[in-house]
Amino acid sequence: MKIEARKESVKILRKIDVEGSFSHLTLNDALSNPELSDMDRRFIMSIVYGVLENKLLLDYYIRKLSTLRFGKINHEIVIILRMGLYQLIFMDRVPDSAAVNESVKLAKKIGNRYGGFVNGILRAFIRMQKTIELPDRKRHLSTHLSILYSHPEWLVEKWLKAYGATFTEALLSANNSVPELWVRVNTLKTDSDTLIKDLAEEGVDSHSATILPDALQIKASHSQRIETLKAYKSGLFSVQDISSMSVGAISGVQPGDFVIDVCAAPGGKSTHMAQLMSNKGRILARDISPQKIGLIQENSERLGIDILEVQVFDAMKYDDTLTGTADVVLVDAPCSGFGIIRRKPDIKYNKSEADLQALTEIQFKILETASEYVKPGGVLIYSTCTINDEENGAIVHEFLRHHPQYVLTPVSGVPGVTEEGTVQLFPNVHASDGFFIAKMTRRNN
Numbered sequence: 001m002k003i004e005a006r007k008e009s010v011k012i013l014r015k016i017d018v019e020g021s022f023s024h025l026t027l028n029d030a031l032s033n034p035e036l037s038d039m040d041r042r043f044i045m046s047i048v049y050g051v052l053e054n055k056l057l058l059d060y061y062i063r064k065l066s067t068l069r070f071g072k073i074n075h076e077i078v079i080i081l082r083m084g085l086y087q088l089i090f091m092d093r094v095p096d097s098a099a100v101n102e103s104v105k106l107a108k109k110i111g112n113r114y115g116g117f118v119n120g121i122l123r124a125f126i127r128m129q130k131t132i133e134l135p136d137r138k139r140h141l142s143t144h145l146s147i148l149y150s151h152p153e154w155l156v157e158k159w160l161k162a163y164g165a166t167f168t169e170a171l172l173s174a175n176n177s178v179p180e181l182w183v184r185v186n187t188l189k190t191d192s193d194t195l196i197k198d199l200a201e202e203g204v205d206s207h208s209a210t211i212l213p214d215a216l217q218i219k220a221s222h223s224q225r226i227e228t229l230k231a232y233k234s235g236l237f238s239v240q241d242i243s244s245m246s247v248g249a250i251s252g253v254q255p256g257d258f259v260i261d262v263c264a265a266p267g268g269k270s271t272h273m274a275q276l277m278s279n280k281g282r283i284l285a286r287d288i289s290p291q292k293i294g295l296i297q298e299n300s301e302r303l304g305i306d307i308l309e310v311q312v313f314d315a316m317k318y319d320d321t322l323t324g325t326a327d328v329v330l331v332d333a334p335c336s337g338f339g340i341i342r343r344k345p346d347i348k349y350n351k352s353e354a355d356l357q358a359l360t361e362i363q364f365k366i367l368e369t370a371s372e373y374v375k376p377g378g379v380l381i382y383s384t385c386t387i388n389d390e391e392n393g394a395i396v397h398e399f400l401r402h403h404p405q406y407v408l409t410p411v412s413g414v415p416g417v418t419e420e421g422t423v424q425l426f427p428n429v430h431a432s433d434g435f436f437i438a439k440m441t442r443r444n445n
């Protein structure tokens with residue numbers, strides 16, 4: 001039975017590597033196969049995430065042990081080797097013999113000649129693992145950390161400069177850990193206590209978080225697909241990290257407000273604000289992606305919200321019909337996503353420093369454009385799911401320098417509040433995604 005799960009894992013990892021498919025979407029799709037048992041699902045989740053999280057480390061070992069140059073090895077064989085090594089190093093419950101034998105069987109399916117090659121490398125690893133050294137920590141700290149925690153070296157260097165060695169190592173390690181699962185109670189349909197009972201009836205343990213009033217932490221096994229629960233289908237909750245919930249929590253939206261969310265898909269924050277507005281008022285939820293905009297509509301219907309109006313619109317373009325009209329404008333900007341590496345490990349390999357530069361220009365332009373829609377006395381919120389200052393504090397400070405009609409409004413009552421009153425969350429500190437929020441108010445004159 002395991003051979004099927006392993007075969008499926010090779011397929012998924014290949015899709016992510018070769019076709020550049022997103023890990024979470026590819027996995028969700030594969031795991032929805034009803035023929036998979038819970039055990040298979042758990043195995044596939046752990047091995048796919050594990051291999052992605054530790055890719056640079058696993059490849060480092062393959063390079064050390066292979067007689068063939070890494071670039072010359074058949075790509076599927078590389079994946080099988082990564083999976084085999086991952087089982088040997090990290091999956092205590094899989095006996096070494098099973099990890100090797102099952103990998104050899106998979107390799108032989110691709111070509112009989114590969115069996116010996118895979119067998120040789122995995123057995124050599126078992127014999128030699130204690131003696132294979134990583135790059136020297138004292139002399140090459142960034143290279144050492146880059147391999148040990150499988151993050152690109154340029155990113156490690158950047159974080160070492162910004163946060164120092166101890167914090168960076170904790171951050172890298174947290175990025176390879178399993179994230180907490182938080183849900184937001186839909187207060188339009190239920191309350192925390194009732195939802196906890198409803199979830200328990202479906203076999204799901206949950207408890208209230210003291211941090212935010214409508215947040216529940218779920219103890220769901222990896223294999224449990226939240227979207228299949230009755231409570232989810234009936235719109236009693238949304239899956240949302242506490243970092244994202246903090247945006248709604250500090251927004252100050254009131255029933256009757258007019259809110260514009262310029263980067264809204266799939267609608268997590270828009271639907272939260274609709275709840276906080278008791279489904280009274282109007283929310284214009286826009287996004288550039290026609291595919292994703294449908295998700296806002298879907299979520300809004302499931303949650304019983306009818307004040308959301310969705311539109312495909314490029315937030316870089318100025319819409320003069322909205323000038324000075326909104327009580328609250330949210331810019332939940334497209335960003336590097338380095339705060340959510342735990343959920344989408346492929347993010348760390350797919351971005352370059354040049355991408356960051358291009359992103360900051362887009363972020364600044366969207367913030368400037370959206371700021372025109374706020375009415376005097378209204379609120380402008382800027383947020384990202386990243387931890388890089390140039391996409392966060394630096395954007396906000398530059399914006400405030402050019403727009404003296406705005407002042408920074410310090411926030412409270414949420415985790416991660418900085419000295420100046422913005423929010424900066426880190427996965428290694430706050431048990432949440434890495435996230436940034438700044439709240440600004442437009443002066444009355």
Ligand SMILES: C[S@@+](CC[C@H](N)C(=O)[O-])C[C@H]1O[C@@H](n2cnc3c(N)ncnc32)[C@H](O)[C@@H]1O
Pocket residue numbers: 244262263264265266267268269270286287288289292313314315316332333334335385
């Ligand atoms: C961080 S996500 C938004 C998440 C959303 N606010 C939520 O809470 O569910 C950023 C969104 O920005 C959208 N986006 C990227 N560039 C955009 C642009 N120029 N105009 C509008 N939306 C854009 C992306 O399609 C993506 O859905």
